[in-house]
Amino acid sequence: MAVEETDTQVIITNPSDPNSSVTILKYGATVISWIYKGEEKLWLSDDAKLDGSKPVRGGIPLVFPVFGKCKDASHDTEPLPQHGFARNSTWQFLGQVTESPCAVQFGLGPEDVDQELYKKWGKGRHDFTLVLTVTLADDTFTTQIEVENTGASTFEFNWLFHTYYRVEDVTDSLVTNLMDSTCYDQLLATTYQEKAPMLSFHEEFDRIYKKVEEEKHIQIVDKGKVLVTLERENLPDAVVWNPWIEKSKGMADFAPKLGYMNMLCIEPGHVADFITLTRGEKWIASQKITPFGEIRVQTDIYSV
Numbered sequence: 001m002a003v004e005e006t007d008t009q010v011i012i013t014n015p016s017d018p019n020s021s022v023t024i025l026k027y028g029a030t031v032i033s034w035i036y037k038g039e040e041k042l043w044l045s046d047d048a049k050l051d052g053s054k055p056v057r058g059g060i061p062l063v064f065p066v067f068g069k070c071k072d073a074s075h076d077t078e079p080l081p082q083h084g085f086a087r088n089s090t091w092q093f094l095g096q097v098t099e100s101p102c103a104v105q106f107g108l109g110p111e112d113v114d115q116e117l118y119k120k121w122g123k124g125r126h127d128f129t130l131v132l133t134v135t136l137a138d139d140t141f142t143t144q145i146e147v148e149n150t151g152a153s154t155f156e157f158n159w160l161f162h163t164y165y166r167v168e169d170v171t172d173s174l175v176t177n178l179m180d181s182t183c184y185d186q187l188l189a190t191t192y193q194e195k196a197p198m199l200s201f202h203e204e205f206d207r208i209y210k211k212v213e214e215e216k217h218i219q220i221v222d223k224g225k226v227l228v229t230l231e232r233e234n235l236p237d238a239v240v241w242n243p244w245i246e247k248s249k250g251m252a253d254f255a256p257k258l259g260y261m262n263m264l265c266i267e268p269g270h271v272a273d274f275i276t277l278t279r280g281e282k283w284i285a286s287q288k289i290t291p292f293g294e295i296r297v298q299t300d301i302y303s304v
């Protein structure tokens with residue numbers, strides 16, 4: 001069977017390759033595993049809580065309606081906790097939508113969110129439907145989100161696929177095609193133009209790359225081999241994050257303690273500013289991940 005549902009999760013197996021699968025936890029509609037040809041591609045902490053007691057440390061947590069903690073006291077999302085409420089709500093499994101490639105959907109509405117938490121967003125007046133579509137094709141894995149404003153009040157939101165990739169050694173990993181983008185370094189609280197043709201990782205890293213052109217495919221490269229080619233639709237910003245030693249030590253659900261060496265987050269989103277949806281409007285965005293590729297150098301000046 002290509003799609004198997006248990007009380008807590010949904011597993012998709014590629015009918016043409018039993019060694020390729022995706023596991024999605026209903027809690028947060030969090031993808032917790034993507035195995036391609038027998039190899040796990042996502043990082044999941046050994047101490048990640050999968051029982052709904054806190055957002056999952058690893059996989060692909062979903063960030064909505066706010067990225068980080070909103071610092072603007074007058075904004076609707078300001079009372080919400082870091083990264084909003086989608087990652088810590090149990091989504092409804094809507095079923096399989098296509099057979100080949102195999103795709104499943106999950107839905108979230110205000111009724112699925114802890115009411116105390118939900119009311120922190122615009123005093124509970126925003127009505128919305130989120131539909132997540134997870135598609136496992138032979139050589140690609142796609143997560144797509146549709147946000148619909150089903151209420152009378154206009155709302156503003158951020159979206160982010162907080163994707164944790166598994167890497168062998170992060171100090172050997174390079175990230176391409178962010179050169180020339182405007183970057184906000186969250187650790188230094190400064191904005192500058194990225195000049196490095198490839199990013200490398202030797203200390204804590206927490207940056208938001210803004211308005212990265214859709215034609216640019218962000219890649220993770222390890223010793224000349226492309227581990228990930230990431231295509232984005234409607235997701236102009238990309239957060240690149242590694243907590244390194246001290247920060248990961250401070251996270252109770254982060255294990256093993258040297259796990260920061262084996263993970264790298266590349267998080268496509270719309271976070272540098274808010275998306276506005278008026279009554280009845282829909283917004284759709286997706287990330288498509290290919291676990292290989294040719295190295296492509298795409299700068300603002302030339303593309304190979």
Ligand SMILES: O=P(O)(O)OC[C@H]1O[C@@H](O)[C@H](O)[C@@H](O)[C@@H]1O
Pocket residue numbers: 055082083162186206207239241267
């Ligand atoms: O611990 P959390 O809430 O899952 O957040 C993890 C990280 O998520 C990243 O997206 C942020 O840029 C970091 O600043 C943050 O530390």
